[in-house]
Amino acid sequence: MKSFKNQFLITMPSFLWLVIFYALPVFIVFLLAFKPVDPYGGIGGGWSLATLRNLSDPSYPVIIWRTVWLGVVSTAVSIIIAIPIAYHLAKMSSRLRNIVLMLIIVPFWTNFLIRIFAWKVFLNPEGFFRRSLVYIGLIPEETMLLYNQWAVLAVMIYTYLPYAILPIYAAAEKFDFALLDAAKDLGAGSFTAFRKVFLPSISKSIGVAVMVVLIPALGAYLIPDLVGGPTSEMIGDKIAQSVFTERNLPHASALSAILMITVFLPLLLLMFFRKICNNNGAESEKVPRIGVKK
Amino acid sequence: MSDHILQFKNISKRFGSQTVLDEVSLSVGTGEIFSLLGPSGCGKTTLLRICGGFDYPDAGRVILDGKDITELPPNKREIRTVFQNYALFPHMTVWDNVAFGLKIAGVDKHTMMREVGKYIEMVQLSGHEGKKPGQLSGGQRQRVAIARALVNKPKILLLDEPLAALDLKLRQRMLIELDTIHDEVGITFLFVTHDQQEAMSISDHIAVMHNGNVEQIGTPVELYEAPKNSFIAAFIGDTNFFDGLVEQEDGDYCTLMIKDFPALSVYNDKKLRRGDKVNLSIRPEKFMISATKPEITDAHTNLLQGKVEEVIYLGAHTRYWVRVQDWRISVVKQHFSYALDERKICWGDEVWLKFEGDNAYMLERYTEEDENLLALPDV
Numbered sequence: 001m002k003s004f005k006n007q008f009l010i011t012m013p014s015f016l017w018l019v020i021f022y023a024l025p026v027f028i029v030f031l032l033a034f035k036p037v038d039p040y041g042g043i044g045g046g047w048s049l050a051t052l053r054n055l056s057d058p059s060y061p062v063i064i065w066r067t068v069w070l071g072v073v074s075t076a077v078s079i080i081i082a083i084p085i086a087y088h089l090a091k092m093s094s095r096l097r098n099i100v101l102m103l104i105i106v107p108f109w110t111n112f113l114i115r116i117f118a119w120k121v122f123l124n125p126e127g128f129f130r131r132s133l134v135y136i137g138l139i140p141e142e143t144m145l146l147y148n149q150w151a152v153l154a155v156m157i158y159t160y161l162p163y164a165i166l167p168i169y170a171a172a173e174k175f176d177f178a179l180l181d182a183a184k185d186l187g188a189g190s191f192t193a194f195r196k197v198f199l200p201s202i203s204k205s206i207g208v209a210v211m212v213v214l215i216p217a218l219g220a221y222l223i224p225d226l227v228g229g230p231t232s233e234m235i236g237d238k239i240a241q242s243v244f245t246e247r248n249l250p251h252a253s254a255l256s257a258i259l260m261i262t263v264f265l266p267l268l269l270l271m272f273f274r275k276i277c278n279n280n281g282a283e284s285e286k287v288p289r290i291g292v293k294k
Numbered sequence: 295m296s297d298h299i300l301q302f303k304n305i306s307k308r309f310g311s312q313t314v315l316d317e318v319s320l321s322v323g324t325g326e327i328f329s330l331l332g333p334s335g336c337g338k339t340t341l342l343r344i345c346g347g348f349d350y351p352d353a354g355r356v357i358l359d360g361k362d363i364t365e366l367p368p369n370k371r372e373i374r375t376v377f378q379n380y381a382l383f384p385h386m387t388v389w390d391n392v393a394f395g396l397k398i399a400g401v402d403k404h405t406m407m408r409e410v411g412k413y414i415e416m417v418q419l420s421g422h423e424g425k426k427p428g429q430l431s432g433g434q435r436q437r438v439a440i441a442r443a444l445v446n447k448p449k450i451l452l453l454d455e456p457l458a459a460l461d462l463k464l465r466q467r468m469l470i471e472l473d474t475i476h477d478e479v480g481i482t483f484l485f486v487t488h489d490q491q492e493a494m495s496i497s498d499h500i501a502v503m504h505n506g507n508v509e510q511i512g513t514p515v516e517l518y519e520a521p522k523n524s525f526i527a528a529f530i531g532d533t534n535f536f537d538g539l540v541e542q543e544d545g546d547y548c549t550l551m552i553k554d555f556p557a558l559s560v561y562n563d564k565k566l567r568r569g570d571k572v573n574l575s576i577r578p579e580k581f582m583i584s585a586t587k588p589e590i591t592d593a594h595t596n597l598l599q600g601k602v603e604e605v606i607y608l609g610a611h612t613r614y615w616v617r618v619q620d621w622r623i624s625v626v627k628q629h630f631s632y633a634l635d636e637r638k639i640c641w642g643d644e645v646w647l648k649f650e651g652d653n654a655y656m657l658e659r660y661t662e663e664d665e666n667l668l669a670l671p672d673v
Contacts, residue, residue: 182382182383184348186443201384203385
């Protein structure tokens with residue numbers, strides 16, 4: 001009992017912190033969705049379901065769908081690129097590894113906005129890159145690289161790739177590469193060994209990377225705002241618009257709530273599956289670790 | 295050459311400027327336990343990795359059962375390895391670890407169930423099938439590694455210092471178990487170790503390696519009783535080295551002059567001539583130690599007189615260090631009879647050491663290089 005009391009005391013500050021600065025604000029955001037709009041851009045008194053009725057805007061399902069697919073695809077591509085990078089990083093000599101890690105982290109030293117503007121310059125219709133592609137005939141003259149969903153996707157992958165690499169690298173670095181030798185020794189080809197031994201060993205970190213990339217990707221609004229056109233809006237843009245342009249806080253709250261649910265749903269599913277897996281392993285966990293006799 | 299399942303032919307390997315293997319050739323007989331024995335850095339592990347396909351030689355061929363496998367990748371060789379740290383797949387259960395090779399080979403489910411079950415039972419792990427490697431003790435992990443390697447019925451099982459991670463008692467037990475498993479499956483074992491006792495107790499043949507060369511290949515008895523050079527004599531078991539000069543040939547024997555000693559009569563299998571310098575090796579147990587002067591009946595029996603400097607009683611035998619002038623001789627006395635009734639030889643006693651000329655072994659001429667070998671730890 002005493003240890004329970006101690007644990008309670010020790011975790012109390014962080015618990016309070018989470019309640020005050022995380023749970024409460026989230027709750028308030030949810031609550032705001034049920035408040036009427038004040039004509040001056042504030043929150044009116046009383047309660048109203050008007051905001052929820054306004055959500056039936058026919059453009060929203062399209063935007064939500066676009067948000068989900070851009071988020072999921074950019075996450076998937078980031079992770080597919082990150083896994084071989086992490087694998088090779090872990091196998092590199094430490095000198096080369098430091099240089100490559102440095103190169104991965106260096107973009108963080110530049111402001112995010114400036115990096116997006118760099119992409120705008122890079123993909124510019126009059127830019128060198130597009131002109132070269134047209135010149136060698138890879139794309140027709142009228143193709144635009146900027147202001148469409150593909151530009152958004154490319155910049156999202158560029159932005160979130162380091163977030164995918166770092167957790168996977170952290171796991172790959174601890175991986176015992178002798179296990180791949182063992183798999184080959186037992187008859188597995190290089191790819192089979194990679195798939196059956198390396199990937200399962202780093203699966204947890206892949207899960208972490210999915211979370212770390214997917215959550216900000218779904219909430220992205222600067223990237224679609226700057227490199228996407230009006231046809232590639234994401235839900236984050238709509239929230240920003242409601243807050244800054246339409247001054248409709250309840251509407252923004254409702255959209256945030258939808259976004260949050262979209263983000264939490266896969267998280268909950270993942271946790272659920274984890275629990276199932278853990279329950280399968282729990283039975284053998286009870287057996288003493290050493291000196292087992294029949 | 296069907297009696298030799300594995301042959302290394304002039305294998306050379308360099309890492310940078312360092313020659314790790316220098317034209318190594320050896321043949322492993324079908325069905326035997328063959329050990330590669332040597333101090334760390336002698337190249338034995340590199341040779342094993344070349345055999346497994348994890349390293350490729352700069353020159354030379356590896357022949358498995360008549361087929362040249364030098365260039366084959368590991369997964370195309372009918373060779374399995376028990377790795378030093380077992381390299382069990384941590385995310386798989388014992389069962390899945392053992393079944394891995396069969397799954398890759400695409401064996402049907404029924405055969406797989408039967409074979410995996412059989413090998414798990416053979417290594418006495420029945421009941422542990424569902425555990426992960428992290429839940430097993432060191433000895434159990436090793437059994438999983440052995441079962442996993444044997445389940446595909448390889449032509450050769452490579453064992454890379456498989457006992458190094460275990461404590462002494464367990465090591466001795468696993469050694470016996472390995473021997474039993476070997477008898478059961480009849481697969482050739484290639485065993486790498488730096489521990490001469492391990493190699494001596496389990497092997498049919500041992501190749502002693504040193505600085506990338508094979509110094510001698512032989513049965514444990516051959517290596518112990520007839521070492522080819524002082525390195526082997528010092529590395530396998532304990533011995534006393536004496537450098538001396540052949541004074542006179544005498545049929546199968548010769549008279550040897552060693553500083554401070556009376557003339558010794560020693561068996562001359564190397565056909566050394568008068569004036570040849572030799573290094574004489576006499577194992578500690580070949581001396582008969584006694585407090586009274588023993589009677590000499592044979593012309594080739596030699597006698598030394600000295601003083602006991604150290605006595606270490608070890609139960610089954612006692613180890614003495616006897617000072618004879620400048621020499622410090624290690625002597626082992628087996629207690630065949632009840633030791634309490636024996637007349638005790640104590641520290642400071644004057645003693646006689648007797649040894650037969652047949653039991654001493656003459657090595658090659660003593661060279662400067664041997665100096666460091668003679669300085670090997672004397673325990």
